[in-house]
Amino acid sequence: MGYRILAIETSCDETAVACLNGDKVVQSKVFSQIDLHEAFGGVLPEAAARRHLEVLPVLLKDVAKPDLIAVTAGPGLLPALLTGVSVALGLSRGWQVPVMGINHVVAHVAAAALERRIELPVLGLVVSGGHTSFYLIEKWSDPKVLGWTYDDAAGECLDKVGRALGMKYPAGAEIDNLALTIKERVTMPLPLKNEDSFNFSFSGLKTAALKYKGKISNEVLAASLMEAVVNHLLDRIEKVLKKYPYPLVVGGGVSASKFLRQRMHEHFGERVIFPSAQLSTDNADMVAVYAALLLQEGIVPGSCVTPDPNMEQ
Ligand code: KG4
Ligand code: ZN
Numbered sequence: 001m002g003y004r005i006l007a008i009e010t011s012c013d014e015t016a017v018a019c020l021n022g023d024k025v026v027q028s029k030v031f032s033q034i035d036l037h038e039a040f041g042g043v044l045p046e047a048a049a050r051r052h053l054e055v056l057p058v059l060l061k062d063v064a065k066p067d068l069i070a071v072t073a074g075p076g077l078l079p080a081l082l083t084g085v086s087v088a089l090g091l092s093r094g095w096q097v098p099v100m101g102i103n104h105v106v107a108h109v110a111a112a113a114l115e116r117r118i119e120l121p122v123l124g125l126v127v128s129g130g131h132t133s134f135y136l137i138e139k140w141s142d143p144k145v146l147g148w149t150y151d152d153a154a155g156e157c158l159d160k161v162g163r164a165l166g167m168k169y170p171a172g173a174e175i176d177n178l179a180l181t182i183k184e185r186v187t188m189p190l191p192l193k194n195e196d197s198f199n200f201s202f203s204g205l206k207t208a209a210l211k212y213k214g215k216i217s218n219e220v221l222a223a224s225l226m227e228a229v230v231n232h233l234l235d236r237i238e239k240v241l242k243k244y245p246y247p248l249v250v251g252g253g254v255s256a257s258k259f260l261r262q263r264m265h266e267h268f269g270e271r272v273i274f275p276s277a278q279l280s281t282d283n284a285d286m287v288a289v290y291a292a293l294l295l296q297e298g299i300v301p302g303s304c305v306t307p308d309p310n311m312e313q
Contacts, residue, residue: 003021003292004020004021005019005020005066005069005070005292006288007020007071007291008069008088009071009072009282009283009284009286010052010072010080010081010083011072011076012130013033013036013048014030014282015030015031015051015056015059016030016059016284017029017059017060017063018283018287019063019064020285020289020292025288028285030283031055031058031059033051034170036051038168040169042163043077045079045080048079049079049080049082052080065097066097068099068291068295069091069099070088070100070102070288070290071088071099071101071102072084072102072107073101073103073305073311074308074311075103075130075131075308075312081308085307098301098303099301100291100294100305101308103311104287104311105128106126106135106140106290108128108251109126109143110289111280113293114286114289115275115276115279116273121136121137121244121246122248123146123246124137124251125233125240125249125251125255127153127260128153128154128252129155129156129253130153130155131148131149132149132202132252134148134198134240139297140294146240147197147198147199147240149199149201149202150200151202154202154254155172155252155253156202157205157225157229158171158172158225158254159171161206164210165222167222170253173256173257174222175225175226176226176260179226179227179257180259184220186224188208188224188225190235191232192232192236193235198240200236226257226259229254230260230264234263237264237268237272247273248273249272250264250272250274251275251279252280255274256278256281261274
């Protein structure tokens with residue numbers, strides 16, 4: 001039997017648990033809280049934390065004692081992180097097994113390692129509801145941030161415009177479908193056109209999109225926004241690939257988008273690597289596999305984890 005890792009993920013509005021046995025995920029559960037937060041058009045941290053506390057014992061009911069517990073330590077919502085970390089520490093003490101704190105954003109990149117061998121160095125791009133960042137990963141234990149967003153994350157921009165157009169939270173998947181089916185577009189600006197950096201900015205696109213509201217159909221508006229978000233990503237990826245001639249692993253909820261995947265493959269072919277879509281959105285499998293990769297690099301797990309809502313890398 002392989003080394004067994006139990007992983008817990010509670011950084012935002014998904015309660016997730018996974019068991020990795022060697023290189024195989026033998027159990028994976030994701031409980032989405034979307035119904036709870038939908039009415040507010042966003043995630044309420046305290047409500048999320050309470051729901052995590054209700055759901056975790058149910059998800060963990062039949063889990064056997066592992067060799068290691070991996071838990072998301074940050075970044076994320078503090079009350080939400082605290083629930084996962086507290087439960088992980090309780091289990092770690094009870095079972096007398098070590099615990100390892102995991103970076104949620106880098107774990108989105110590590111997710112791809114569950115489905116294929118990832119040879120380092122690689123570039124990572126995480127496009128989610130809370131983050132849009134490039135990483136240079138020469139070692140899993142020492143990821144370097146190459147760029148991030150100055151304002152909104154890509155998913156945040158989609159969700160906010162979607163909300164203004166009366167769509168359900170989170171709007172990303174609905175907007176993605178519109179971009180695939182609607183061919184008509186209005187023009188949108190290319191953010192940071194003259195800035196030679198690996199950073200992002202999505203708030204200008206949000207403003208540009210909302211200026212069209214009521215003047216054109218919501219469908220064309222949403223499709224045009226998705227196209228503009230992807231164009232901005234393509235522009236930055238081109239820059240980063242010029243400097244670093246490595247494969248690019250793309251993760252995070254927005255990268256579940258079929259439209260985004262099509263465009264990225266058209267532009268960069270096999271240089272861009274995606275995990276399957278269910279591994280792009282939040283899950284605990286990615287937390288488990290990141291812990292396994294860290295162990296392979298000789299990182300020694302301990303007996304304590306401190307949640308860090310602003311964890312950078
Ligand atoms: O990674 P994730 O599940 O949670 C965070 O860590 O933020 O990402 C959630 C984001 C939301 O903004 C959601 O609208 C977006 O991912 N999203 C999508 C799709 N599925 C989820 N965006 C575009 N196309 C999709 N299919
Ligand atoms: Zn995420």
